[in-house]
Amino acid sequence: MKKKVIAFVFLAEFLNAVTLQEIKIIHKEEGILKALPFYKKLVKEENPKAMYELAKIYLRGEGIAKSTTKAYNLLKESSSLGFNEATYTLAKLYFSQKSPYYNKAKAYNTFIDASEQNHAKAFTMIGKHLLFGITVKKDYKKAVYYFKEASKRKDYSANCYVAYMYASGKGVFPNFGRANVFAKDQYEKGNQFCIKVWNDYNLGNYPSDNGWNIGDYNKPVK
Incomplete structure (x- = not known):
């Protein structure tokens, strides 16, 4: 006992x-x-x-x-x-x-x-809602903001969406070179959305960003 x-x-x-x-x-x-x-x-x-x-x-x-x-x-x-x-x-x-x-x-x-x-990925999800009009009205400028905030916090999948926004000119002035800069790493790592953006907009033909450096976030953090 x-x-x-x-x-x-x-x-x-x-x-x-x-x-x-x-x-x-x-x-x-x-x-x-x-x-x-x-x-x-x-x-x-x-x-x-x-x-x-x-x-x-x-x-x-x-x-x-x-x-x-x-x-x-x-x-x-x-x-x-x-x-x-x-x-x-x-x-x-x-x-x-x-x-x-x-x-x-x-x-x-x-x-x-x-x-x-x-939470980094939450910024990405909000960006998707604003980009595709899920629950809320489409707002491309706000979507760009949220994708960039996600990228700053190292949700690297968000870089593919930033690239898409620059390539398509949604919410920002079109900039294929900057789209290349944001997409390249995830494209090389096999991210399917980045691959689609890369191929759809032929981003391999635009290896450098020659656009105006407007704003405070023009290349992704590592």
Whole structure:
């Protein structure tokens, strides 16, 4: 009996001491069932990153019953605590037609929330909404702004959209050389949209940007 009490006390102390990084190691090496109590412990302590990790597990149904509802509630709570990955994932949940929470207006507004939390990919998604007129009216100038803000934050897929805007002249003065500058790296890495833009506008024929350097962002950050 004494040994059981000691073991219980040791387990309680371990649960209190474990970090999220250590939980991820337990998860990877011993499986979700071993890690689950630790995730739940941090969730009760209102750890937004733990909430996000557990939400992803419920979304995948990894080793436990899949529950979009539990994932949704965890993402909302994590987002309310300011964790931008949770806000972005929540927006994607609203944006997916396969989701029971599908709502394009909520998706757009939540992408805005994620951008305000400085999530790079959220800027790209807002740009797409403005470019294609999803939920909101088309606004090419605003789309360019959001694609550039995403690129500044190193969402490199956004560079393909910046390239498209310069190549097509949507929201900016046409500049094939600048389109080349933004598209080239992702084109060479096999990004399908960049490949399409590169080929559609023959950007290989415009290796240099000879246009006016209007604005503060005329080539992508590395």
